[in-house]
Amino acid sequence: MARKKAVILLSGGLDSTTTLYYAKAKGYDCFCLMFDYGQRHKKELRAAVKLAKLNKCRYTIVKIALPWSKSALTDLAVKIPKNTGKIGKNIPVTYVPARNTIFFSFAASYAESIGAKRIFIGANALDYSGYPDCRPKYIKAYEKAVNLGTKSGVTGKKIRIETPLIALTKAEIIKLGRKLGVPYQLTWSCYRGEKLPCGTCESCLLRNKGFKENSLIDNKI
């Protein structure tokens, strides 16, 4: 019997890679979807390709332009801030307007086209940066909308958005990933996308926290 198909939103970071391994472990035939949206950390994208290939998954990179984005992730004129000790308290300058909404919409289109009923995203609402588009109630509302607005949704083949990491801490994610055999050394988290992770951006800090709490050394740093 053919395996059930799933679209995996794969950025090449710690969370989405763990999610890919989770979906694989659940027996899904994984179709990885990646975005080149002008992010300065292109290394993340190269990591995603490497990880998809390593897992013998089909993958597609969608190039999108967000000419209006003033996010620090896409606009080189906006500095990536160092940690202020307030992770998740306010919406940070690294927020890209409606980013997950855009990613989901392509994922829904892709899922519908290949007949996949699952979209997996590594969204996390615990050790996260406070992005509104990572919150469970947003994801639930989006899932509802997308099933009303797609052929698959109205013909009974509803798409479900799976968020296996939503309620886990970064440490718990890494713990799960290690059980699943995630090669974390291949993932990339740093927003700056330079030769080595900066260790000071929010993404680096959250990653480091997760490794420390597992008494592990992140050989990325």
Add this chain to the structure above:
Amino acid sequence: MARKKAVILLSGGLDSTTTLYYAKAKGYDCFCLMFDYGQRHKKELRAAVKLAKLNKCRYTIVKIALPWSKSALTDLAVKIPKNTGKIGKNIPVTYVPARNTIFFSFAASYAESIGAKRIFIGANALDYSGYPDCRPKYIKAYEKAVNLGTKSGVTGKKIRIETPLIALTKAEIIKLGRKLGVPYQLTWSCYRGEKLPCGTCESCLLRNKGFKENSLIDNKI
């Protein structure tokens, strides 16, 4: 006082152009958003640009790739069907998976970035092709989701999706447009995008119906 901003999803067709004129008449500062999504009727896009310029509106064309789309609008291997007399009864082969969902997500991102609280779309659920992403309940659900998933939504500056044509017949849309001064000769509806409108695709048929019911001659044909 600065005028309120609105993002207008402008395809260059009859409905979206009427919507642009409607929003202008309501006093909005209109930012037109267009998509080059590989549609075979590129003439539509050129019409949109012409119409935005004519109205001195800012406009942005977003180029998106939907490599998986098997729609007759994007895949030259799929024929555009002649009318079967069942307009709106079934979802036709011109359906592009999650197209409006994708368009809305970019519109939300754009609206949020420029501080617009309105997105206008010429969706119509009466004389239409049965696309699920034109139905009011989908649009309401999407609006709800997007306000949960964006910074503007969670900080109280909610985005509203305006669908002034949703309950109008094609004839009523044209009637409204004529009052608003819409230059219909500049709009483009035909899915085939050849030199002249084919007169047989769904889009041509719906357009012709509207003109006939107004006892008007569409000088496009």
